[in-house]
Amino acid sequence: xxxxxxxxxxxxxxxxxxxxxxxxxxxxxxxxxxxxxxxxxxxxxxxxxxxxxxxxxxxxxxxxxxxxxxxxxxxxxxxxxxxxxxxxxxxxxxxxxxxxxxxxxxxxxxxxxxxxxxxxxxxxxxxxxxxxxxxxxxxxxxxxxxxxxx
Amino acid sequence: xxxxxxxxxxxxxxxxxxxxxxxxxxxxxxxxxxxxxxxxxxxxxxxxxxxxxxxxxxxxxxxxxxxxxxxxxxxxxxxxxxxxxxxxxxxxxxxxxxxxxxxxxxxxxxxxxxxxxxxxxxxxxxxxxxxxxxxxxxxxxxxxxxxxxx
Amino acid sequence: xxxxxxxxxxxxxxxxxxxxxxxxxxxxxxxxxxxxxxxxxxxxxxxxxxxxxxxxxxxxxxxxxxxxxxxxxxxxxxxxxxxxxxxxxxxxxxxxxxxxxxxxxxxxxxxxxxxxxxxxxxxxxxxxxxxxxxxxxxxxxxxxxxxxxx
Amino acid sequence: xxxxxxxxxxxxxxxxxxxxxxxxxxxxxxxxxxxxxxxxxxxxxxxxxxxxxxxxxxxxxxxxxxxxxxxxxxxxxxxxxxxxxxxxxxxxxxxxxxxxxxxxxxxxxxxxxxxxxxxxxxxxxxxxxxxxxxxxxxxxxxxxxxxxxx
Numbered sequence: 001x002x003x004x005x006x007x008x009x010x011x012x013x014x015x016x017x018x019x020x021x022x023x024x025x026x027x028x029x030x031x032x033x034x035x036x037x038x039x040x041x042x043x044x045x046x047x048x049x050x051x052x053x054x055x056x057x058x059x060x061x062x063x064x065x066x067x068x069x070x071x072x073x074x075x076x077x078x079x080x081x082x083x084x085x086x087x088x089x090x091x092x093x094x095x096x097x098x099x100x101x102x103x104x105x106x107x108x109x110x111x112x113x114x115x116x117x118x119x120x121x122x123x124x125x126x127x128x129x130x131x132x133x134x135x136x137x138x139x140x141x142x143x144x145x146x147x148x149x150x
Numbered sequence: 151x152x153x154x155x156x157x158x159x160x161x162x163x164x165x166x167x168x169x170x171x172x173x174x175x176x177x178x179x180x181x182x183x184x185x186x187x188x189x190x191x192x193x194x195x196x197x198x199x200x201x202x203x204x205x206x207x208x209x210x211x212x213x214x215x216x217x218x219x220x221x222x223x224x225x226x227x228x229x230x231x232x233x234x235x236x237x238x239x240x241x242x243x244x245x246x247x248x249x250x251x252x253x254x255x256x257x258x259x260x261x262x263x264x265x266x267x268x269x270x271x272x273x274x275x276x277x278x279x280x281x282x283x284x285x286x287x288x289x290x291x292x293x294x295x296x297x298x299x300x
Numbered sequence: 301x302x303x304x305x306x307x308x309x310x311x312x313x314x315x316x317x318x319x320x321x322x323x324x325x326x327x328x329x330x331x332x333x334x335x336x337x338x339x340x341x342x343x344x345x346x347x348x349x350x351x352x353x354x355x356x357x358x359x360x361x362x363x364x365x366x367x368x369x370x371x372x373x374x375x376x377x378x379x380x381x382x383x384x385x386x387x388x389x390x391x392x393x394x395x396x397x398x399x400x401x402x403x404x405x406x407x408x409x410x411x412x413x414x415x416x417x418x419x420x421x422x423x424x425x426x427x428x429x430x431x432x433x434x435x436x437x438x439x440x441x442x443x444x445x446x447x448x449x450x
Numbered sequence: 451x452x453x454x455x456x457x458x459x460x461x462x463x464x465x466x467x468x469x470x471x472x473x474x475x476x477x478x479x480x481x482x483x484x485x486x487x488x489x490x491x492x493x494x495x496x497x498x499x500x501x502x503x504x505x506x507x508x509x510x511x512x513x514x515x516x517x518x519x520x521x522x523x524x525x526x527x528x529x530x531x532x533x534x535x536x537x538x539x540x541x542x543x544x545x546x547x548x549x550x551x552x553x554x555x556x557x558x559x560x561x562x563x564x565x566x567x568x569x570x571x572x573x574x575x576x577x578x579x580x581x582x583x584x585x586x587x588x589x590x591x592x593x594x595x596x597x598x599x600x
Contacts, residue, residue: 213513
């Protein structure tokens with residue numbers, strides 16, 4: 001399974017810098033979301049499909065630790081990993097790695113639950129077994145070959 | 151009518167700076183929106199009320215001219231003015247003025263139409279006469295005493 | 301000391317919403333910064349002064365837990381508290397409270413160190429005793445009367 | 451010259467949506483910048499090189515006209531064109547085109563001057579002839595094959 005995923009690459013944009021000359025720390029949270037959306041899409045569970053099936057995945061919490069500065073025009077890899085998944089909750093970790101040097105620039109995580117279109121909690125195990133099996137199969141796995149980097 | 155409106159004051163935030171040490175030029179467009187929302191609220195036409203009546207005011211175009219840099223922690227005044235209003239279209243101009251020095255930092259504009267909940271164009275004159283009269287009364291007026299500043 | 305501080309009030313902006321109709325979760329991190337900047341200013345330690353003395357306070361980590369949705373035009377109070385301070389590290393917690401209903405919408409935290417203009421770690425205790433005493437005096441204190449809300 | 455440039459592709463991100471379910475209009479201004487940075491890089495004049503040579507290209511004005519909504523996950527092409535260039539001023543136009551349908555979603559422009567490291571105006575013709583010739587060669591040209599789309 002490892003080889004079929006593309007790692008999410010992202011260039012740090014000028015408008016994301018701050019007056020310290022580095023990417024403002026709030027953007028890392030947005031990049032986590034980009035990587036999360038991307039891996040769901042690669043899993044065949046893009047936002048539209050999930051929405052049509054009535055599955056929403058809100059953010060319950062986020063955190064980020066900043067290791068070293070990311071500058072304008074740096075190319076980074078954002079590497080998500082499903083750390084835990086119970087069918088009603090999911091925890092994803094993220095590494096942000098400088099593509100050129102392979103250094104870990106930041107790491108973080110997000111926790112999620114699953115809601116239906118009326119904002120009621122869903123158990124994926126009972127209601128969406130195919131989605132449940134997909135997430136369960138990825139749980140704890142380093143799904144990118146490049147994940148060893150850094 | 152001039153004296154009853156508060157001018158919209160806004161502090162430039164750290165996360166709005168860029169690596170040139172000034173507020174990134176995309177934020178001015180957001181500040182225009184803040185001032186537009188604020189004046190509509192002061193007119194008794196806040197977003198919720200408008201939405202309940204089925205009036206939406208999308209942005210058709212925006213522009214901004216940058217006169218001089220705005221820095222972190224600068225307090226600015228954002229001064230909208232209804233330059234034109236026909237009942238089906240509205241043009242608003244904006245001045246961004248440094249509160250401390252009274253200098254014009256940027257100026258711009260936005261054009262809007264009016265849509266109902268099904269995204270069909272509305273004529274305010276025929277369908278919402280009270281709103282029509284409000285906008286018409288403000289057309290071309292400097293509604294803030296401070297508007298002369300700069 | 302409690303009564304002399306203003307609590308930081310903030311209106312949720314339209315451009316901060318996302319397509320779920322609520323404030324996107326990345327903005328809370330920015331609001332924490334706004335409240336942090338504001339309390340430092342109220343303490344007489346605004347960014348410019350700190351910079352002139354060669355003190356910078358970078359973000360080492362952030363986190364946020366989302367309790368319930370914040371919507372466009374909601375007025376929120378953002379209440380920081382220095383949870384820990386050693387002279388070389390500082391941990392600040394934040395509560396985001398709905399002003400109208402007094403409900404806790406989100407809570408979070410940030411950790412910081414202190415650097416000089418050459419990005420070398422500073423011990424405030426040895427190098428900036430007045431700043432050290434200020435932070436130490438606030439450590440663990442609910443500095444806002446409204447902090448009990450929620 | 452037309453064939454050697456890659457067109458700038460960009461996915462609309464979730465955090466860029468607003469509560470109308472489309473990309474907030476302020477983001478288009480940021481996308482213009484992304485495309486501008488990208489074409490400068492493709493021309494061999496990336497930000498770092500320009501900065502080392504003491505050339506800065508600030509934004510004097512921007513505008514954008516919104517033709518139709520861009521939604522989350524839409525892939526767009528952002529196509530810049532140097533409309534005018536005098537050596538002291540440059541005007542760039544932009545088209546934002548939906549990759550899937552080929553429709554024009556928005557169009558806009560930005561004007562720029564050239565400053566040295568002390569913020570004094572530069573004449574590229576006199577001071578940086580190679581850069582002058584590059585921009586002059588592109589002036590008025592549709593540099594992308596795909597530019598006909600839409």
